[in-house]
Amino acid sequence: MFLGLGNGPCAQDPQAACSERDTLAVVSGDDMQLTLTVTAVSYGLLNGQTTSNPTNPTPTVVGDSIQLVWEAPGLLEEMQQAGNDYWCGAGVSESDESRCGA
Numbered sequence: 001m002f003l004g005l006g007n008g009p010c011a012q013d014p015q016a017a018c019s020e021r022d023t024l025a026v027v028s029g030d031d032m033q034l035t036l037t038v039t040a041v042s043y044g045l046l047n048g049q050t051t052s053n054p055t056n057p058t059p060t061v062v063g064d065s066i067q068l069v070w071e072a073p074g075l076l077e078e079m080q081q082a083g084n085d086y087w088c089g090a091g092v093s094e095s096d097e098s099r100c101g102a
Helices: none
Strands: 002-009 017-029 033-045 065-072 075-078 086-088
Touching: none
Parallel strands: none
Antiparallel strands: 002 017, 017 033, 033 065, 065 075, 075 086
16 A cells, blocks of 8 residues: 655755555554554655655655554544544545545
């Protein structure tokens, strides 16, 4: 599973936007939750070139993990994230759609 995170400044050029791409593996789970662990982290410029770690005070590192808890059809809640902590997918209801955006 790949996770693409928002853009931020690159370490070597604060004018260039970067994106983070994390590779995640499922390490445990059941009908109500999944635990995912980061197995690789890379950074890229918008033109497709790779780059070094952006200037991020809390970078993602291999071994970090997240837990996703089932809230409703098509709606998972990420338990360790600040900010918008909902992951939405197929089957999310109109009433839950406003919670999407992680």
